Amino acid sequence: MIEGPDIKKAFLRISSHLHHTPVYTSKYFDTKYGASFFFKCENFQKTGSFKARGALNSVWQLSSEEKQRGVATHSSGNHGQALAWAARQSLIKAYIIMPDNAPWVKVEAVRSYGAEVIFCESNLKAREEKLEEVSAKTGAVYIPPYNYYHTIEGQATAALELLHEVPPLDYLLTPVGGGGLLSGSALSTHYFSTLTKVIGCEPADADDAWQSFHQKKLVEQVAPRTIADGLRTSLGDITFGFIIQHVHDIWRASEDAIITSMKEVWERMKLVIEPSAALPLACIRENPSFFKGQRVGIILSGGNVDLGELPF
């Protein structure tokens, strides 16, 4: 279980080492959809995404014996960067297992924080095997990207900050991949803003969370085909549990809507966001009148894009 005080404690533990990211508004999107949007800019967060929150909260709850052994994870990108950065804050060693097709900019970023990158094939089995191998050899402690209480508590602090800063929200929208950000956001609204409904936003071509939510059982993601590289993973049992309990709905968006919405944010808000961060606006784009007259929070989850591989 994660209780309200756990989230507050996580906030106190990590916030002075992170950016208190700004909340932006946009006359353009407000006019377009007739709503009031509040964008929590986690693209400006340390390491370029909200993942720094969960990683730091996890690393700082390790024992000193565990810290001596270092930390390890597998990650297609943002969690890897975040853990590498969090490990450096604690002066401990980090081993990051990355798929060999990970965006170059993310691999470089992980290395720039002093972590060791170990490549493997781009499938869950290969990643897990490589992780076990590395942990066995080095003794490093595995810090999971989402299916882990300390990670979820950390991710919950983004919504906590947003809810404190803006007028009461009718809705809060976040992308959903493994479900760490969505679970954390749903827990924060559950404890601190009861009337706010949370909607998870997922690529239609990687819709395991939507399937799981509606079938009320954990459905694994097979062969995801989406540009939103942060959202190709499956939910875990812990995140699924929180999502079933506290999330209002899960919506899906097409690849076209994702790309167009991402471009719109770049052009209109002058913010570099990654495809995954565009999911909430992509879902709104496909339901343009749903939020009329409502106050809607949106977590712009990250801004790590390979500029050499833009879809437009």
Added chain:
Amino acid sequence: MIEGPDIKKAFLRISSHLHHTPVYTSKYFDTKYGASFFFKCENFQKTGSFKARGALNSVWQLSSEEKQRGVATHSSGNHGQALAWAARQSLIKAYIIMPDNAPWVKVEAVRSYGAEVIFCESNLKAREEKLEEVSAKTGAVYIPPYNYYHTIEGQATAALELLHEVPPLDYLLTPVGGGGLLSGSALSTHYFSTLTKVIGCEPADADDAWQSFHQKKLVEQVAPRTIADGLRTSLGDITFGFIIQHVHDIWRASEDAIITSMKEVWERMKLVIEPSAALPLACIRENPSFFKGQRVGIILSGGNVDLGELPF
């Protein structure tokens, strides 16, 4: 002449209708160049550039008889958008003459503010002729993009805000095209931060300001060849006068440095800036140790880029 109180009055006149744009810092650039940088984010300004300041300050000093006739200008982009927007704030008509090779995104933006766009060939003579024709027909008042006291007073307010917000700056760097932003910034430092040295940053392949500054006479720009579409114009006699009097130096940067620096800001700061806005960092890139230990203000002048025409 423009005195200190003129700039303060311009600030009081326009600031409540504009964004008080944030000042960002960047650990990445601080570490890279050993300096402390303060980035004034005019890419977040209304209409996507600092030009909204000068345009609004100019429009609001028209008589009501002039306002009835409307306003007109020729502009390759940002001033056109800014004047269209400023005119709409005053509910008056705007005629914007644009070269037929202007970036599409800028043409659309001008139209979205309700202004009438009139195309002409992409040279100064054609623009000026078309402007005279439109003014003769409609009676619209010409609002110049830079060589005009009210415009310069308005542009000066960006530096005014920056200087009030950060510790005393050793240097302040801005791009220079027609010289409105550079003149205004130099006047603001002259009156409000005497020890701050102002450096204008210009593309090497459109270096009329550098030529004019060093030859101490106004040299016209012929055949500029730079991706920084906001900086292809020549200085005017008024901006040249202020620049000679109050600017410390003018530096030049290669096209490569401009493109690389722009990309660096997108990747590292997650900010969409246009090529012109990258000029200060491009100049620093080519003089990487010059600012070691110094506090350096940089005006990120705008963020209007055609995402379909990126140079990377």
